[in-house]
Amino acid sequence: MRLLTAAGPLLTEHLGAHGELQLADRQQLLEAVEGAGLLGRGGAGFPTARKMRTVAAGSRPVVLANGCEGEPASGKDALLLSRHPHLVLDGLQAAAHAVGAAEAHLALHRGSPALPLVRKAIAERRDRATVTLHEVEPRYVASEESALINHVNTGVAKPVFTPPRPFERGIGRRPTLVNNVETLAHLALIARHGAAWFRAVGDPEEPGTQLFTADGAVVEVPTGTAVRSLLDLRGLQAVLVGGYFGTWVGVAQAQDLVLTHRDLRAAGGALGAGVLVGLPATGCGLVETARVATFLAAENAGQCGPCFNGLPSIAAAVRALALGPWDDRTMTDLDRWLGVLAGRGACRHPDGAVRFVLSALTVFAADVVEHRAGRPCKGVHSAPVLPVPLDGRSWT
């Protein structure tokens, strides 16, 4: 275990486990991150060094740590922030040093249980770059990077049209490095131990360890670990991989699937933020998908026509697929809407939602036929599996 050590959250405990963070030459640090091949842990798997170099080339840059963890089925960032806040804060300082930033920001959901510990950890430290804590509305798209920057700049946590991207113009119109808190925790260790140490475990092209949330339990394993070593696949029909922007994977395919961005892409999915949820054979994939599609539709930021029209239409059609009533147009409408949304929002929210629903239509294709024929299985009445924080919240 690299991140999830036995050390407690206090600064003394952190220093006992990892020692002091010595920040060497800025160029050397950038080279170490590049050599380590660190990929972002917030979902997209973007190479951290590449973003850093762009931001470092700009004037008066800023860094922003994304600790919101908007994925309802993910728990890794909250665990990391509560158990090892100093690892994240070290990483934030290392990132600030690497890009030449004097100002650092850390964003968490309002009401996050990690807040008191994080606040205490910040107060324990004497940091070079000042750290400002931000409490963001607990909404799914509020932690998209342009929305976070918008929140810091104007108080409105909704995405903005890009370009300019955050690394070009972000907080206070200055180039801004946005990284997930787990990415930063890895960075804290790369700054201490170097690139070769980081690459010593995990997949050669996507090295290191990674935090996964499997059925709610957080584990740290080398990248490239098999799905079946994190989830007991017996008694399951499918696995949701990658969160609500990810995809369903049938249990037969999940048997041999390993967890890298490369393998998930090849399987038509996405690794996302490392979420795995098993769907028991007794459950209904269509009902689960309908619940999540309804949630994602309600979470649209109400800004872009294709998204605020398309996602509720898709959600209604998936609900009809799952629970009726069908009519002749349900399937043709759904197919058309799923084909017309991708790339047409200011953020990738519609793209993620579409990918998720499309995967359900493939993996649960046989169920679609049965539901259509009026023969849904008993699974429609089983207890919900995927967490959905639907409580009627709306954008104000």
Added chain:
Amino acid sequence: MRVRVNPIDCTAHGLCAELLPEWISRDEWGYPVVDSQTLPAQLVKSAKRAAAACPTLALRLQQD
């Protein structure tokens, strides 16, 4: 050059689809569906006209 819509500013007037039908259609809610490929040279002039006509300046021309 490519055509992009700023979907936050776009209010589905649909003028752009009228002025550049070769490149822009509309979805069932009236929002423009734009071909994301590089614009052919012979359409650049009408694209500029469409961008200028958009009441909310949501239609953008971007250099590739």
